Amino acid sequence: MTDRAAGETGAEGAEELRRQIERTRSELGDTVEELAGKMDVKGRARARAADLRDKAGAMTVQLRSSAAQAGHTVQERATKAGHKVQDTATRAGHQAHDRALKAGHTAQDRTTRTRHTLEDRADHGMPWPAGPVVKTAVRHPRPALLIGATVLAIVVVSWRYPKK
Secondary structure, eight states, X not given: OOOGGGTOOHHHHHHHHHHHHHHHHHHHHHHHHHHHHHHOHHHHHXXXXXXXXXXXXXXXXXXXXXXXXXXXXXXXHHHHHHHHHHHHHHHHHHHHHHHHHHHHHHHHHHHHHHHHHHHHHHHHTSOTTHHHHXXXXXXXXXXXXXXXXXXXXXXXXHHHSOOO
């Protein structure tokens, strides 16, 4: 087994032989452990179940994280959409306010021009009793409307119910 022609002494050959035996025993022990592990179906099933539990736990954490992130994304988008709607509504409100204000000024200007026209006509183009009455009615429209409505009501009642 040992080659004495190579110049080995007997002591070194025995020592080498012991190391080989020890190495072979170690390898044989490892092989026996592997075979025992393969034969231990119950242990392998437990190990596989533990691995699957770990993977399931990791996936659960990952899914929860993804769901939370999706929730935050949806919330951010909803907030942005709400702000956009609010800005649009505010702009529309300002535009409506500006248009109403412009329409009010236009109506006020027309009313003022009409009043001045009626006053000029009352001063120059109407006979004496009608001129001052029209001028007063133009300057004080509420009392004139009340008086006019009262006169109209009296005329309608007297026409509707004549004296017999």
